[in-house]
Amino acid sequence: MNGFHPDFGRLSLAEATLPAEIEGGEKDEHEQEDDMEYDDEVDDEFDRHAFGLYQQLPVPSGEPDLSSEPQTAEEYLQRVRYEASQLPDTMISTLDSSQYDDRRTSYVETSSTSGIEFQNLRPDWIRGFVNDFAQLRSDLACSELPRPSTAHLPSLDDADAWRTLCLGSASHPGMEPSAAFVQSLDQIFVRRLLRWQSIWLTEDGQGLSTLATLWIYSLAAGMDEVFPMGTAATLRDMLRFCAKLEPRDETELINVHIIVAVAGVYFKQGEQFAAMLQ
Numbered sequence: 001m002n003g004f005h006p007d008f009g010r011l012s013l014a015e016a017t018l019p020a021e022i023e024g025g026e027k028d029e030h031e032q033e034d035d036m037e038y039d040d041e042v043d044d045e046f047d048r049h050a051f052g053l054y055q056q057l058p059v060p061s062g063e064p065d066l067s068s069e070p071q072t073a074e075e076y077l078q079r080v081r082y083e084a085s086q087l088p089d090t091m092i093s094t095l096d097s098s099q100y101d102d103r104r105t106s107y108v109e110t111s112s113t114s115g116i117e118f119q120n121l122r123p124d125w126i127r128g129f130v131n132d133f134a135q136l137r138s139d140l141a142c143s144e145l146p147r148p149s150t151a152h153l154p155s156l157d158d159a160d161a162w163r164t165l166c167l168g169s170a171s172h173p174g175m176e177p178s179a180a181f182v183q184s185l186d187q188i189f190v191r192r193l194l195r196w197q198s199i200w201l202t203e204d205g206q207g208l209s210t211l212a213t214l215w216i217y218s219l220a221a222g223m224d225e226v227f228p229m230g231t232a233a234t235l236r237d238m239l240r241f242c243a244k245l246e247p248r249d250e251t252e253l254i255n256v257h258i259i260v261a262v263a264g265v266y267f268k269q270g271e272q273f274a275a276m277l278q
Contacts, residue, residue: 058074059074059077059078059081060074060075060078061078062078063082064078064079064082066079121257121260122257125257126257126260126261126265127265129257129258129261130261130262130265130266133217133220133221133261133262133266134266136221137221140179140182140183140221140222143179145179145180145183146180147180147183147184148178148180148181148184153165156189156192159196162193162196163196163200166193166197166211166212166215167200167204167209167211167212167215168211174211176211176214177214177215177218177219178218179218179221179222181218182218182219182221182222183222185222187223187224190219190222190223191223191227191228191230191231191234193215193219194216194219194220194223194231194234195230195231195234197212197215197216197219198234198237198238198241200212201238201241202237202241207245207247207248207252208241208242208245208247208252208255208256208259209255210251210255212255213255213258213259216238216258216259216262217258217262220262220263220266220267232267232269235263235264235267235269236263236269236270238259238263239259239260239263239264239269239270242256242259242260
């Protein structure tokens with residue numbers, strides 16, 4: 001029986017009786033037919049309450065005539081109901097789906113980071129860094145720093161100008177972010193600038209500089225705990241970049257650890273890092 005009896009749980013102990021089979025008796029043919037009709041009624045009532053399904057046609061009950069094709073809609077529905085009644089309530093597939101793995105079509109690139117492998121990570125260092133990062137975010141949320149002037153800043157749509165401001169150029173050394181500066185930005189632009197930082201990492205091909213790491217760290221410190229899926233994808237892109245990177249020195253290795261701690265562990269965008277917080 002697919003549904004619950006509408007009065008389930010309402011009977012008192014004195015009113016409850018054991019089924020005839022347990023009491024030692026066997027049901028006769030008429031009692032079995034009555035039970036089948038009762039099951040159908042309960043199933044129909046469950047469908048109405050759970051799914052809003054109501055029978056519209058007077059479908060005949062009992063076994064249909066299988067010797068010929070159904071001639072009417074009622075006969076077709078009677079056959080469908082009969083075939084459904086022959087099936088078990090639960091079916092277990094024995095098909096080995098792995099034989100179709102090589103036939104699957106990949107329409108979009110997966111954004112999972114479970115297959116990314118990092119070399120030379122130091123879990124104890126990352127755990128301590130994440131704790132400090134969480135405390136920094138808490139302090140920033142409770143503080144009101146004097147906001148610097150934004151008159152000299154580029155347009156919010158000028159990515160190239162922001163790239164020069166943040167990371168510098170041949171004639172510009174680049175600006176280090178401050179807590180007050182990050183607090184002066186709204187959340188939409190914080191996420192946009194974080195996305196630009198991820199893109200610039202790939203385009204530059206210069207590894208992971210300390211200045212770029214400082215910007216990512218600062219923007220992440222000022223970002224809300226809840227963010228859209230696009231920002232989650234940005235954080236995972238940074239993790240993939242770090243996984244492919246071969247640190248040239250100890251400083252760059254520390255920068256990789258910072259990105260892993262922030263994006264992978266604190267913001268939980270790396271499945272394989274969950275155990276680091278335990």
